[in-house]
Amino acid sequence: MCTERKPTRLDRVFARLDREPERPALISVPEMSRHRIVLLGATLAFYVAIVWAVVITSWLVRLDWQVMFFRPYQQWSEIHAFVDYYVVLGQRGPTAVMVAAWLGWRSWRQHTLRPLLALGVSLLLLNITVGAAKLGMGRLGPHYATSIGSNEMWLGGDIFPSGHTANAVVTWGILAYLASTPRARRWLSALSAVTSLGVGLSTVYLGTHWLSDVLLGWAAGLLILLALPWFEPLITRAETWILDLRDRVRERRTSSVPVPTAPVGAPVPLKPRPVPADKEVAAREAAAAAHSPRATVHQPAYLAPGPHTARAERTPVTPAGSRRPPHTDRITRGSAPTARPLAGG
Template identity: 90%
Template sequence: MCTERKLTRLDRVFARLDREPERPAHIDVPRMTPHRIVLLAATLAFYGAIVWAVVITSWLVRLDWQVMFFRPYQQWAEIHAFVDYYVVLGQRGPTAVMVAAWLGWRSWRQHTLRPLLALGVSLLLLNITVGAAKLGMGRLGPHYATTIGSNEMGLGGDIFPSGHTANAVVTWGILAYLASTPRARRWLSALSAVTSLGVGLSTVYLGTHWLSDVLLGWAAGLLIMLALPWFEPLIARSESLIFDLRDRLRERRAGAVSVPTATPVGAPVLLKPRATPADDEVAAREATSAPRSPRAPVYLAPGPHTTRAERTPVTPVGSRRPPHTDRTTRGAAPAARPLAGG
């Protein structure tokens, strides 16, 4: 007998995803159109120009120092508390949790894992590209600057480009990337751009980043969002592999759930009442008076059998003793023995 397995939370999620097709027909996947390729090339050129301007200690580095000496957090001290909370919109942990919760609900409603997988791929690209640029250029931040007017490059820092700005572009831009309609995509793109620039300027206000860090971080995040359609085939294959793995696990669990039938717990047990001496006498009298039905021996094979009196006796032929050459039968004359001697 096969007992029903209790469904886990993950099983219920996959059951919900199986109700309808995994990818609804009304949701279009962004493609690498010529317009997007032109924007990607322009953003890449802007990225390279910012890096070159900082490396050669151009006017952009002088602007960084002027903004740092201006000390915005002292000029507008009344908004300091608000900026401290607003800059959290660019921190990787809180924003990733909030966006993942929203995209998880989208996955539930649209019956597909694409929103969560797209978020995972974009955050992975963000960590690889921005992290490599930070460690490769090694620029120090305003609070740790050593020489006035220098670009502070190659000194072991990790401030260039701004991780807060790039993270804000990616985490909020992924909502625009996964929008269902072109109108919603345009509005969400503008909102994510304003939010990410606001986060970057908040870091400049607090003195934790140079202005050029914010510009490069904005370009780094935009490059990831523009190049994300190239990873759509990888996202589709990953989704297919996850569902195939789910199906194999279900088949393996279904084959291991079969268990033998067991007595249900709590079944009533019938007990006989205790016999009295009078009942024992009545039972013994009925046992002696009732004729017993003949029973066949247990060791006999099934089939009709006769009683011993009805069987024909079988007498063995000949003697049962083994033959001996030096013995004679009883009553026969012994053979003459030769006389020995002379």
């Protein structure tokens, strides 16, 4: 009868976490293939088309005003609380912390800094490109629009493209970019696309962005993910430099540990002098003779030199005279006592 418990999925997960961290034998790095270059060119053309449609105040601007007058937050007010929380998935601070925590754990497990460095490079490119576009075009948002039907461009705003949407595309898309298997890459790509789509529509629902802002934000985030393989050599060099710097710091710390020295006045141990070959052979023979059973028994140091006999073989000797110590006031037997002086007068 089998009494062993069958391991569950949770047991397998914990067993995998308890394993020693190890670097995979082959980490697949996306390359700038022809397919990716075609997608990059198409996304760039879409980006330019959106900007041009807004600049010339085309049908896209009229659609923006129609959606704004529709006021989705009033039409579907029952989901307003949920959308307020869901739009946080596009904010740069909370999402960067969550994704950095996951990628940091992956870096520790795989003994590589590439996940964290790829996230840092993508966020840096996002801040530069999207920030420059926002400040350069200066479009006002729906809540600050000045005239109906205008494109609200170059009026000092910072709403075009949508930063929430672009950040959602980059932050959640970097997980699919760094996936280790094709299956995980497909699932994470679909999940990041749905998440960023929901974040963009949430900003339109709340009235903080035009619909064209969201479209341009999607294109801006996708451009960064598609162009990221061009920065892989830079990421590799940065990882090598950081690891070399870590090794140098460790060597400095180990070399700066003080070596214990003898106190002042303590005897300094002398090094043994080298012994010639012939003397060394003689010393070995003497040591071997000393340890042999026929070796000469040395007499104790407290005995006088010369032959010594056992105590039973010695001739008994009778001492002459008395063994008592001499005393001046004691009278010897057979002698006349001397007269003592009389005391008194």
